Amino acid sequence: MESIHHVVIVGAGFGGLKAARHLANAPLRVTVIDSRNHHLFQPLLYQAATASLAPSEIAWPIRSLLARYPNITTLLASTVGINGEKRTVLLDDGSEIAYDTLVLATGARHAYFGHDEWESIAPGLKTIEDATAIRSRVLDAFERAERTMDPAEHSRLLTFVIIGGGPTGVELAGTIAELAHETLRHDFRNIDTRKARVVLVEAGPRLLPGFRESLSEYAQRALTGLGVEIRLGHPVTECSADGVKIDGQRLPAMTILWAAGVAASSAAEWLHVPSDRAGRIIVQPDLTVPGRPEVFAIGDTACIAMEDGKLVPGVAPAAKQAGRYVADAIKARLRGESPLPPFRYRDAGSLATIGKRAAIADFGWIRFKGRLAWWLWGFAHIYFLIGLRHRLAVALSWLWIYLTGQRSARLITQSEARRPTAGSGG
Amino acid sequence: MESIHHVVIVGAGFGGLKAARHLANAPLRVTVIDSRNHHLFQPLLYQAATASLAPSEIAWPIRSLLARYPNITTLLASTVGINGEKRTVLLDDGSEIAYDTLVLATGARHAYFGHDEWESIAPGLKTIEDATAIRSRVLDAFERAERTMDPAEHSRLLTFVIIGGGPTGVELAGTIAELAHETLRHDFRNIDTRKARVVLVEAGPRLLPGFRESLSEYAQRALTGLGVEIRLGHPVTECSADGVKIDGQRLPAMTILWAAGVAASSAAEWLHVPSDRAGRIIVQPDLTVPGRPEVFAIGDTACIAMEDGKLVPGVAPAAKQAGRYVADAIKARLRGESPLPPFRYRDAGSLATIGKRAAIADFGWIRFKGRLAWWLWGFAHIYFLIGLRHRLAVALSWLWIYLTGQRSARLITQSEARRPTAGSGG
Numbered sequence: 001m002e003s004i005h006h007v008v009i010v011g012a013g014f015g016g017l018k019a020a021r022h023l024a025n026a027p028l029r030v031t032v033i034d035s036r037n038h039h040l041f042q043p044l045l046y047q048a049a050t051a052s053l054a055p056s057e058i059a060w061p062i063r064s065l066l067a068r069y070p071n072i073t074t075l076l077a078s079t080v081g082i083n084g085e086k087r088t089v090l091l092d093d094g095s096e097i098a099y100d101t102l103v104l105a106t107g108a109r110h111a112y113f114g115h116d117e118w119e120s121i122a123p124g125l126k127t128i129e130d131a132t133a134i135r136s137r138v139l140d141a142f143e144r145a146e147r148t149m150d151p152a153e154h155s156r157l158l159t160f161v162i163i164g165g166g167p168t169g170v171e172l173a174g175t176i177a178e179l180a181h182e183t184l185r186h187d188f189r190n191i192d193t194r195k196a197r198v199v200l201v202e203a204g205p206r207l208l209p210g211f212r213e214s215l216s217e218y219a220q221r222a223l224t225g226l227g228v229e230i231r232l233g234h235p236v237t238e239c240s241a242d243g244v245k246i247d248g249q250r251l252p253a254m255t256i257l258w259a260a261g262v263a264a265s266s267a268a269e270w271l272h273v274p275s276d277r278a279g280r281i282i283v284q285p286d287l288t289v290p291g292r293p294e295v296f297a298i299g300d301t302a303c304i305a306m307e308d309g310k311l312v313p314g315v316a317p318a319a320k321q322a323g324r325y326v327a328d329a330i331k332a333r334l335r336g337e338s339p340l341p342p343f344r345y346r347d348a349g350s351l352a353t354i355g356k357r358a359a360i361a362d363f364g365w366i367r368f369k370g371r372l373a374w375w376l377w378g379f380a381h382i383y384f385l386i387g388l389r390h391r392l393a394v395a396l397s398w399l400w401i402y403l404t405g406q407r408s409a410r411l412i413t414q415s416e417a418r419r420p421t422a423g424s425g426g
Numbered sequence: 427m428e429s430i431h432h433v434v435i436v437g438a439g440f441g442g443l444k445a446a447r448h449l450a451n452a453p454l455r456v457t458v459i460d461s462r463n464h465h466l467f468q469p470l471l472y473q474a475a476t477a478s479l480a481p482s483e484i485a486w487p488i489r490s491l492l493a494r495y496p497n498i499t500t501l502l503a504s505t506v507g508i509n510g511e512k513r514t515v516l517l518d519d520g521s522e523i524a525y526d527t528l529v530l531a532t533g534a535r536h537a538y539f540g541h542d543e544w545e546s547i548a549p550g551l552k553t554i555e556d557a558t559a560i561r562s563r564v565l566d567a568f569e570r571a572e573r574t575m576d577p578a579e580h581s582r583l584l585t586f587v588i589i590g591g592g593p594t595g596v597e598l599a600g601t602i603a604e605l606a607h608e609t610l611r612h613d614f615r616n617i618d619t620r621k622a623r624v625v626l627v628e629a630g631p632r633l634l635p636g637f638r639e640s641l642s643e644y645a646q647r648a649l650t651g652l653g654v655e656i657r658l659g660h661p662v663t664e665c666s667a668d669g670v671k672i673d674g675q676r677l678p679a680m681t682i683l684w685a686a687g688v689a690a691s692s693a694a695e696w697l698h699v700p701s702d703r704a705g706r707i708i709v710q711p712d713l714t715v716p717g718r719p720e721v722f723a724i725g726d727t728a729c730i731a732m733e734d735g736k737l738v739p740g741v742a743p744a745a746k747q748a749g750r751y752v753a754d755a756i757k758a759r760l761r762g763e764s765p766l767p768p769f770r771y772r773d774a775g776s777l778a779t780i781g782k783r784a785a786i787a788d789f790g791w792i793r794f795k796g797r798l799a800w801w802l803w804g805f806a807h808i809y810f811l812i813g814l815r816h817r818l819a820v821a822l823s824w825l826w827i828y829l830t831g832q833r834s835a836r837l838i839t840q841s842e843a844r845r846p847t848a849g850s851g852g
Contacts, residue, residue: 036838037565037569037836038837054480055480055837055839056480061613061836063614064832064836067613074615076566076569093573095573128837139463140502143463146502147503147519147521186493186494187487187489187490187493187500389826389830393822393823396818396819396822400815404815410464410482411463411464411481411482411485411487411554412464413558
């Protein structure tokens with residue numbers, strides 16, 4: 001066994017998983033290391049955070065996704081470093097895994113632009129636990145408001161601030177507005193949930209900067225139609241348990257969510273190689289790490305410049321394409337073939353959704369918006385889910401929400417605010 | 427409003443929810459208080475703990491279940507006491523809710539028979555969080571074993587002890603055996619999950635003491651067929667992070683689950699009224715609390731003796747029947763009618779399942795076992811779920827497991843053992 005070429009892939013997100021699957025049944029062995037036991041379908045995580053989908057509908061055990069490939073081993077472990085000279089990956093239990101080729105697909109986490117103390121106040125959305133915590137916070141805000149008589153506190157409890165006007169911020173704002181103004185409408189006796197304020201804050205001049213201006217404008221109109229207040233052009237300068245400060249004004253809010261920025265994992269530090277401002281490794285055109293041809297970096301771990309000088313965006317399709325490219329490059333090397341041409345990202349188009357009836361789609365040569373784009377968005381996402389089981393479950397959940405307006409995943413669990421008290425009701 | 431008769435129901439389990447729904451649209455107002463925002467379908471909680479169902483498939487937001495009844499208010503709050511003289515319920519935020527009639531349906535929690543220190547080692551199964559934690563522990567044991575070379579530690583990691591041979595213990599043991607011996611079989615490279623030991627410990631002479639002996643014997647044979655080791659006749663005398671001690675013998679085990687006993691909530695202490703050994707209020711034949719005709723206790727909060735001297739069992743149908751009885755009693759009082767005859771529990775039969783192919787059913791006049799009982803069990807549980815949405819989702823999940831053997835809810839989240847490390851893989 002030991003003489004067979006050993007590829008270690010750190011991270012089983014879109015890029016790492018795609019690379020592993022394209023190395024299946026090749027004459028080499030693969031070890032996939034991830035600190036989580038599940039692959040997460042990040043594009044729908046905001047729906048788990050807003051009670052539309054259950055966590056298990058958008059996550060798969062990595063082990064079972066790779067079980068059918070005998071040359072692939074899955075390891076649930078946290079990576080804490082890399083020894084580039086010895087060619088080993090260091091794990092949290094002190095053990096080391098030797099590699100011949102290493103693929104770094106460790107993803108990104110939230111970045112608070114030097115305000116790490118905001119993290120506990122304004123949680124971001126990267127993991128299942130994040131989604132469960134956000135869902136509990138949002139639902140708990142309404143529960144507290146129902147019990148509060150003080151008008152100022154009342155309005156603070158029913159103000160939801162989302163920081164960041166990219167796709168995640170737009171999707172969170174749209175869904176929380178629908179939750180407040182439609183789903184929960186008849187459920188409370190003392191509060192009118194339609195009076196909840198959902199405020200979307202974007203420091204730049206427009207929402208969805210990755211899309212064309214006409215689509216940004218459409219998204220803004222659609223969100224406004226759902227009752228979302230949009231604040232453009234000013235960053236949040238203060239963030240506390242009381243609320244936020246924007247453009248010198250205080251906005252009292254109990255629930256603050258972070259969708260403003262991400263930073264790469266520590267992979268660049270592990271290898272002591274140059275990174276961009278977001279911490280991403282600046283890779284060669286063939287996605288290898290400078291000076292280490294046996295180490296590849298892909299997805300949100302890598303800053304990839306294309307031949308035209310443009311950067312590859314940090315989206316799922318780009319990570320998947322890079323994963324497949326790396327698998328092909330490794331196989332070509334092993335066969336002694338000449339190196340592949342530089343990695344090229346093929347933009348398959350962008351989709352974003354605003355609530356349950358509108359969406360925007362931009363395929364370069366054609367653009368959609370409104371209901372047609374929404375159906376397209378829905379079908380595309382169901383198509384990209386892994387396995388018939390999840391496709392059926394998500395389709396059923398969405399159909400139900402579409403027809404009845406009811407969201408079934410409205411559980412408050414693990415709430416910091418409301419832990420179980422021994423011997424209390426129910 | 428204030429002059430209308432006010433019924434406060436503490437606890438929205440099977441009993442409390444049934445009482446509330448039967449008081450809907452009556453000429454009185456109802457407040458339902460629960461420390462959780464969801465009603466839980468307890469009989470299927472073991473399936474959430476063993477990765478067969480998602481938590482949202484067996485839990486419903488109480489607020490939305492009661493939203494359509496204008497005379498019912500839902501309050502998410504922990505009850506900390508009762509002032510029987512003033513007729514108020516004390517909540518954890520210091521506020522008080524006045525009642526004219528009070529229904530205590532606060533349920534039960536685990537009892538460790540004087541060994542409260544065992545709780546963190548051997549968690550029980552009462553809440554969604556319990557189920558998620560147990561699921562994570564069980565799956566994590568296999569993950570750790572995959573990385574362990576030491577043979578003794580290996581066998582400790584792959585030993586699962588379930589304490590208590592009632593329906594929950596039998597169901598947990600059967601499902602964990604299936605998970606180990608079938609579902610996970612192909613997923614690991616270093617361990618053979620079929621060698622995992624699942625040990626079910628019952629201090630009494632037989633499993634399922636609530637059923638007839640012939641059915642107990644059948645359950646024992648079915649569990650043995652699934653590879654479960656059964657230890658009867660000796661209680662666990664020690665419980666530590668290393669394992670358990672039974673009949674003087676040490677059994678090293680990493681995962682220990684508690685299904686042995688429950689105790690009622692603190693309701694009896696709140697009211698300073700007599701309780702049985704399990705802490706349940708000894709109620710009058712009309713389910714009122716002695717000396718307090720305006721206070722009812724039902725479900726696991728109450729010890730109810732029937733005219734023949736037998737005690738009403740602590741099962742969901744009994745709680746529901748008591749909930750309906752109390753609602754009828756309250757309405758009869760308000761109408762000035764004569765009191766209802768004493769509460770009588772009608773035993774609709776008992777069902778228990780052993781893995782995914784066998785079950786036992788006892789309806790008194792007829793008994794089933796095996797595959798027919800399993801189908802009966804499945805249909806009965808889908809029937810008792812609330813709402814078409816949940817019935818469809820659970821039916822889909824079960825059909826999938828039945829056809830493919832795959833369990834989709836295999837997520838490790840909130841694991842104590844494996845918290846996310848900043849910057850680690852994936």
